[in-house]
Amino acid sequence: MIARIIASLARFLTGARAHWHGCLPEAKLRVYFANHTSNLDLVLLWASLPPELRRNTRPVGAQDYWSSGIRAFLSLRVFRAVLIERKQVTKSNNPLRPMLAALEGGESLIIFPEGTRNPNGEVNEFRAGLFHLAKARPDVEFVPVFIDNLNRVLPKGEFLPVPILCSVRFGTPLKFADSETKPQFLTRAREAMLALRPQ
């Protein structure tokens, strides 16, 4: 309910349309990986999915950022986020584990492989998590997503959004190829995302 209100609000502000370039919104097991410029990224990407897919798609967020106060309420209750450790990773809190568990349970994921928001709208190098996830689950479709303009709607450090038109573009799904090394896969994934960037 709250999630739907937030999603409609985000769509109202951004007029966002989902552009499915490389695949269709189908109920397959997927990992959507997107560029990250604003806290609204997750909301807008989630809102761009058809309602029946939203129910089975969970965003992945950082434990240190999303686990207190209103953020905890939003992340855990509203968006059912999978929270992972990004600061002090040990064997016991290995961030892969909760993500793999969600996939095991038949739920798709939304992740931001840059690991943090990049306010200038550029796309940083990807962190290794995406590679480990792909290697563990080569059967899952990895869908590149580019969210355009959202850093202007709600820049880092602001709490009031302004209306700016945005677009959410979904690309052709990638699958992990056996022989691929970590840099190869991460470069391929990043380039697939950048190829979606509007001119």
Next chain:
Amino acid sequence: MNLDSETKYLFGGTLGILTVASVIGWVLKARITSESGRKVVDNLVSRTNAWWVMAAVFGGALAIGKLAPVFLFSFTSFLALREFITLTPTRRGDHRSLFWAFFVILPLQYWTLAREWYGLFSILIPVYAFLFIPVRNAIAGDTEHFLERTAKIQWGLMIAVHSVSHAPALVTLLEIPGYTGNAKLLFFLVFVAQISDVLQYVWGKLCGRHPIAPKLSPNKTIEGFVGGSLSAIAAGTALWWATPFTPLQAAGMSAVIVLMGFFGGLVMSAIKRDRGVKDYGETIPGHGGVLDRIDSLCFAAPVFFHCVRYWFTN
């Protein structure tokens, strides 16, 4: 709602025109064979379909009463301003000013219409917002391209909010002796401005040869402009019975709307070319963005409003 008989004729006429346009679209679609022709016809059909929706929304607002056009145009302003700001590169330092523009200044402008407060209506944006935006930007502290950034927000507010709000102002702010049902005046403005766009497009497609401003808009031709303007003025003149004007005055008013509308289209095209895009958005299928559809209205509405106010009210 109780519509006077003149309003009913206007609605009926619009219905007739749209029906004719749809029929022409079907006939062309059945006959056309070439690939390039098919594209033009497809665009024509989706434009006509969008016209049905826009006419229904606009007509509904006119029928409901005074406040409905105010709401409709405030939402139009919101969409138009959003398109304008999206296309205009703003910086982090503009964020708070933009918030004020969208969520304080815009609603306030339309609130003055609901309150029927002409004094504040006419100066809110040209005076108060004009001074406020640079102050807010200065407080934000980013001095890079300061004048440029400030001017862009001011310009967006003037075009998308101040100018556009003059259309519903015809309904709430004008009292014309011996004339009731100002909604018909708003219909007149919108009809003449839009039919002029349509007719210039049609004339241009049929016999356009010499472009007026090839750099700005290759589709605008002298033949299209002359043919479209004259026929739009004729159409406006033919509606004199629904306005406070005599036929001659209706012709003059139509000429003002058509000419200002043409200039509006030209200026808004210049901005698009500068930014390297074809349309302001993709909200209306076949037409582009909201701002693409109302560019002529942005320039015609304030001038028409003030002409009526100067010559026809006390």
